[in-house]
Amino acid sequence: MTSERNRKRLVDRLMEEGIVDQRVLRAIGAVQRHRFVDEALANMAYRDTALPIGHGQTISQPLIVARMTEALLEAGPFERVLEVGTGSGYQAAVLAEITDQVLTVERIRPLYQRAGRLLRELGYHNVRLRQSDGSWGWPQLGPFERIVVTAGGSQIPEALREQLAPGGVLVIPVGPSGRQELIRVTRQGSDWHEESLGLVSFVPLVSD
Numbered sequence: 594m595t596s597e598r599n600r601k602r603l604v605d606r607l608m609e610e611g612i613v614d615q616r617v618l619r620a621i622g623a624v625q626r627h628r629f630v631d632e633a634l635a636n637m638a639y640r641d642t643a644l645p646i647g648h649g650q651t652i653s654q655p656l657i658v659a660r661m662t663e664a665l666l667e668a669g670p671f672e673r674v675l676e677v678g679t680g681s682g683y684q685a686a687v688l689a690e691i692t693d694q695v696l697t698v699e700r701i702r703p704l705y706q707r708a709g710r711l712l713r714e715l716g717y718h719n720v721r722l723r724q725s726d727g728s729w730g731w732p733q734l735g736p737f738e739r740i741v742v743t744a745g746g747s748q749i750p751e752a753l754r755e756q757l758a759p760g761g762v763l764v765i766p767v768g769p770s771g772r773q774e775l776i777r778v779t780r781q782g783s784d785w786h787e788e789s790l791g792l793v794s795f796v797p798l799v800s801d
């Protein structure tokens with residue numbers, strides 16, 4: 594089956610799972626997920642599952658990528674987003690299909706380098722990458738309308754709350770490795786409103 598047909602089937606599956614935002618479904622239908630995994634795993638790339646990408650890390654499950662992206666969009670459209678945890682670069686590519694500028698931070702150098710090369714090769718010139726500890730955000734470029742964190746920590750890093758623009762939204766898994774609650778934080782003036790979006794399973798957010 595062609596990768597295009599596989600993507601169409603994945604989109605159908607995400608719709609069955611309750612994803613409704615057409616921008617998210619179109620983006621998942623457009624990004625070549627098989628390019629973001631090792632060639633040996635390419636035949637599994639359009640299954641709705643997380644897959645290993647080396648260095649003990651994973652490319653997230655498409656349903657979770659879709660849910661997190663939808664959670665960012667529910668507060669309205671946005672032009673710029675910060676992602677913490679570039680990993681393979683897949684979530685960054687999905688966001689790049691939807692918005693003008695994606696900033697993404699990865700702490701593991703080889704993953705940062707590989708994702709950068711691939712995103713450039715695939716023509717995602719609206720993604721800017723940085724290698725660093727993303728728990729500190731990207732202070733020079735903040736504040737951000739949206740922040741999404743694709744690794745889970747025991748608490749929400751203060752720097753990320755502070756780098757939210759007024760009305761901005763942060764989506765982050767919080768809790769022990771492999772069993773976290775997905776939290777959406779909305780900044781309202783000097784208040785931060787938190788809501789739970791359900792349970793998820795992410796690799797740990799590692800602070801240096």
Ligand code: SAM
Nearest residue numbers: 652678680681683684699700726727743798799
């Ligand atoms: N968004 C990724 C994708 O689409 O492939 C999935 C990423 S994987 C589940 C989580 C990533 O977060 C890993 O690559 C890990 O190295 C990275 N990470 C963990 N702690 C981090 C930190 N403090 N700063 C930046 N990246 C971090």
